[in-house]
Amino acid sequence: MKKFLGLTAVASVSFAFAAEAMATEWNVSVWGKRRAFTEHVEKLAELVSEKTDGEFTMNISYGGLSKNRENLDGISIGAFEMAQFCAGYHRDKNRVITVLELPFLGISNLEEEVAVSSAVYNHPAAAEEMAQWNAKLLMTSPMPQYNIVGTGDVRDDLAEFEGMRVRATGGIGEAFKAVGAVPTSVTATEAYQxxxxxxxxxxxxxxxxxxxxxTINRADWWTANLNPGTVNCPVVVNIDAYESLSDAEREALDSSVAEALDHYLANYGELLKKWDSVLEEKGVEKVEISEEVLAEFRSTAAEPIRDAWIKDMEAQGLPGQELYDLVQKTLADHRNGS
Known part of the structure; x- marks a missing residue:
């Protein structure tokens, strides 16, 4: 009997170790704190765990694994399995997706942002470039058009942008530079300081x-309709980690992306609904830029920056014109319901 019990105990322990070995645990590198920008990552982890009965889990770290500018590097060496980054942090490493950061693309809501980002992510040039970093584009982090907060006198005319020091990255930074401002690309976590x-x-x-x-806590005013563009921040996975998943785990991950993005959109929509009350609560003036100023901003920044980007990409052997046309076609198709 003792021998039987001993064998049973050994078998139980062995089974426990085997079960533990079978479980998959991914580390996910994001930054800041949990917020609207990371809700799809949180939802994705929740869904994947549910679909696999807890056998595939994700540990989401807010800055504990890597600095935000180094997340793509971390993915490339397998330091963690999933990460979020923004294209403007290292434009030379993710040239293809910077088409989504061009100013004044005409994108008007988050659903359109998801549509055009997905189209670009699925382009062979994007997949090929990301593969150089052992990264697979999984989903976007759609954001509305950027607007600026400032202190002191309101800046609602292009002449007042001359010499203005603005925290702005990517194409938004280029747009401000075109009208005489001085962009700086300090990270999001450094912006308040x-x-x-x-x-x-x-x-x-x-x-x-x-x-x-x-930054809203230091602001005297906020531009409601400047809308120069937005940044593109993908969530990527390490290719080796993705390919090592079982078929069931991979299906759980892939099938959860759409639902995670739907959750993100709904959550962000609630934030936008209460934005005016946030401004009122914090005593921040809502500034509407005149259409004349907006038209001047677009004519000064949009076409020259777009044309320069296309020329630069083509010179590097990338399909710049094709990518820009893809964005515009996807936008038109989405609006037509096709």
């Missing part, structure tokens, strides 16, 4: 980031 210390006069963010990183 840059504003507090006077390193920048204004900060360009989407609404959630003005809240999460505290």
């Amino acid at each position: 840059a504003m507090e210390s006077g390193v920048v006069d204004t900060v360009a963010f989407a609404q959630h980031a003005h809240l999460s990183f505290g």
